[in-house]
Amino acid sequence: MTNTDRHGLIARAVGESGSATVQDLAELTGASEMTIRRDLDTLAAQGVLERVRGGARTLLLRGEEPPFALRAREAVDAKRRIAAEVASLITDGETVLLDSGTTCLEVARLLRQRPVTVMPLSLQAIHLFGEAPGSTTLMVPGGRPRAAEGALTGPLTLASLSALRFDTAVIGCCGLSAAEGLTAYDLDDAAVKKASIASARRVIAAADGSKLGRTAHAYVGPSALLHTLVTDSSAPAEEVAALEGTNTVVKTV
Amino acid sequence: MTNTDRHGLIARAVGESGSATVQDLAELTGASEMTIRRDLDTLAAQGVLERVRGGARTLLLRGEEPPFALRAREAVDAKRRIAAEVASLITDGETVLLDSGTTCLEVARLLRQRPVTVMPLSLQAIHLFGEAPGSTTLMVPGGRPRAAEGALTGPLTLASLSALRFDTAVIGCCGLSAAEGLTAYDLDDAAVKKASIASARRVIAAADGSKLGRTAHAYVGPSALLHTLVTDSSAPAEEVAALEGTNTVVKTV
DNA sequence: ACTTTCGCACAGAAAAAATGTTCGTTACGG
DNA sequence: CCGTAACGAACATTTTTTCTGTGCGAAAGT
Numbered sequence: 245m246t247n248t249d250r251h252g253l254i255a256r257a258v259g260e261s262g263s264a265t266v267q268d269l270a271e272l273t274g275a276s277e278m279t280i281r282r283d284l285d286t287l288a289a290q291g292v293l294e295r296v297r298g299g300a301r302t303l304l305l306r307g308e309e310p311p312f313a314l315r316a317r318e319a320v321d322a323k324r325r326i327a328a329e330v331a332s333l334i335t336d337g338e339t340v341l342l343d344s345g346t347t348c349l350e351v352a353r354l355l356r357q358r359p360v361t362v363m364p365l366s367l368q369a370i371h372l373f374g375e376a377p378g379s380t381t382l383m384v385p386g387g388r389p390r391a392a393e394g395a396l397t398g399p400l401t402l403a404s405l406s407a408l409r410f411d412t413a414v415i416g417c418c419g420l421s422a423a424e425g426l427t428a429y430d431l432d433d434a435a436v437k438k439a440s441i442a443s444a445r446r447v448i449a450a451a452d453g454s455k456l457g458r459t460a461h462a463y464v465g466p467s468a469l470l471h472t473l474v475t476d477s478s479a480p481a482e483e484v485a486a487l488e489g490t491n492t493v494v495k496t497v
Numbered sequence: 498m499t500n501t502d503r504h505g506l507i508a509r510a511v512g513e514s515g516s517a518t519v520q521d522l523a524e525l526t527g528a529s530e531m532t533i534r535r536d537l538d539t540l541a542a543q544g545v546l547e548r549v550r551g552g553a554r555t556l557l558l559r560g561e562e563p564p565f566a567l568r569a570r571e572a573v574d575a576k577r578r579i580a581a582e583v584a585s586l587i588t589d590g591e592t593v594l595l596d597s598g599t600t601c602l603e604v605a606r607l608l609r610q611r612p613v614t615v616m617p618l619s620l621q622a623i624h625l626f627g628e629a630p631g632s633t634t635l636m637v638p639g640g641r642p643r644a645a646e647g648a649l650t651g652p653l654t655l656a657s658l659s660a661l662r663f664d665t666a667v668i669g670c671c672g673l674s675a676a677e678g679l680t681a682y683d684l685d686d687a688a689v690k691k692a693s694i695a696s697a698r699r700v701i702a703a704a705d706g707s708k709l710g711r712t713a714h715a716y717v718g719p720s721a722l723l724h725t726l727v728t729d730s731s732a733p734a735e736e737v738a739a740l741e742g743t744n745t746v747v748k749t750v
Numbered sequence: 751a752c753t754t755t756c757g758c759a760c761a762g763a764a765a766a767a768a769t770g771t772t773c774g775t776t777a778c779g780g
Numbered sequence: 781c782c783g784t785a786a787c788g789a790a791c792a793t794t795t796t797t798t799c800t801g802t803g804c805g806a807a808a809g810t
Binding site for chain 2: 367370371374381382383384385386387388389394396399400403404407408
Binding site: 499519530531534535538550551 | 785786787788796
């Protein structure tokens with residue numbers, strides 16, 4: 245049991261039951277209470293949960309966007325596979341616009357060292373490219389970083405997007421359905437996605453199955469804007485069929 | 498002797514004599530040749546020196562800008578002191594534009610956790626703020642990162658600057674004299690500095706003594722544009738006097 | 751006032767990084 | 781084409797760092 249495993253266990257336990265005491269978690273993981281306290285502090289700092297005296301409480305159940313650190317723990321395998329497929333759809337030499345979100349971050353990992361021009365819309369992805377200046381050309385959009393992930397939003401971001409054109413935009417989403425279209429948790433985020441789609445010749449959406457058929461608050465646009473959707477086999481079949489009816493190519497990995 | 502010490506020794510040895518063999522360096526540092534090879538690979542990746550068969554060669558003596566990783570090793574103390582003084586000149590609540598360069602990076606370290614709004618012009622500084630989202634508000638400018646430091650330049654950067662106004666701009670420079678004005682190594686960099694100065698109400702230059710009286714290729718503007726100059730005691734006295742004659746307040750730390 | 755929880759400080763344990771050695775492979779100079 | 785020096789991969793060892801548990805006094809809640 246590594247510390248990361250334990251963190252995962254704790255995050256899941258707290259997330260499922262809504263809250264947990266330090267004692268419970270110590271018993272569950274086999275670690276000492278002191279260790280659990282340290283873990284909880286760490287996870288609280290990451291925005292995974294909220295620290296309360298005696299234990300911890302989940303941050304969900306409030307209609308808010310799940311914290312990035314929490315989302316990053318979910319469906320990692322599916323995201324990796326989806327990202328691999330997306331990366332394979334991108335040809336060397338292309339200019340690529342990379343949206344924020346955990347799936348797109350995986351795509352960023354795969355694009356490193358490849359001869360493409362990339363403009364990522366999150367600080368985390370920018371870090372990835374900035375640290376290993378390989379054959380990839382990096383463009384940084386302006387903006388104000390939002391939340392733990394550092395998703396760039398605001399007028400500067402929109403201005404940067406409107407000044408450029410891309411071969412491909414890789415878009416993540418919080419909700420997607422043929423009926424309700426593409427939706428995001430945050431209005432600013434939605435505006436950025438809208439502008440991203442507008443400045444790319446080809447739009448690839450990367451969304452694991454849990455996103456399909458779901459609708460979030462902020463509307464981005466109709467699903468017909470997407471040229472390709474890459475998802476996994478957990479996607480609801482009827483939703484996939486409906487999306488294919490709107491001229492979107494659906495690839496299931 | 499830590500590995501960092503050894504890296505410093507190697508960098509200095511190669512820098513002074515122009516080149517060195519693996520054997521020489523192994524003898525000098527007391528480490529094995531394998532370790533030296535690994536060190537040289539590391540330093541080469543950082544852009545401190547160039548790897549050649551049998552040893553390493555300096556990257557200087559070619560009229561180019563000294564690599565960032567090399568500059569970062571020089572005059573660290575002076576830079577820290579200068580940065581501390583600059584940070585003390587900035588009031589809580591201000592909006593601050595932070596130029597690229599090693600000295601400004603030190604200022605960035607000191608501004609973390611302080612309640613100010615900062616827009617750094619280098620990726621390295623953006624990383625600093627991005628990782629510890631304290632009470633500091635971060636703004637990211639657009640642009641193309643240049644060189645190892647990730648100094649942002651280009652039309653996107655200029656557009657970001659022209660869209661905003663700042664209370665204070667902290668400017669680093671490669672050369673500064675009362676007669677020749679403010680100069681930079683790179684034309685793009687100079688353009689960014691020019692725009693930075695234009696969009697700030699107050700301009701603070703941070704330059705250790707070695708920069709004063711020196712002139713680089715790209716002209717930014719007259720020294721009178723600077724409201725305050727923070728430098729250290731190694732600055733040539735006549736140059737300091739001349740700058741004070743152009744309405745610039747000079748602070749020596 | 752009493753109990754529980756916290757978190758610091760230290761010591762030991764575990765993990766990670768750095769280093770040295772060996773040895774087969776590769777590049778350069780005759 | 782061969783010999784020599786240099787290189788770098790793989791492994792063992794050492795060093796450093798990080799993680800973890802325990803004891804104890806302080807702080808928070810009841």
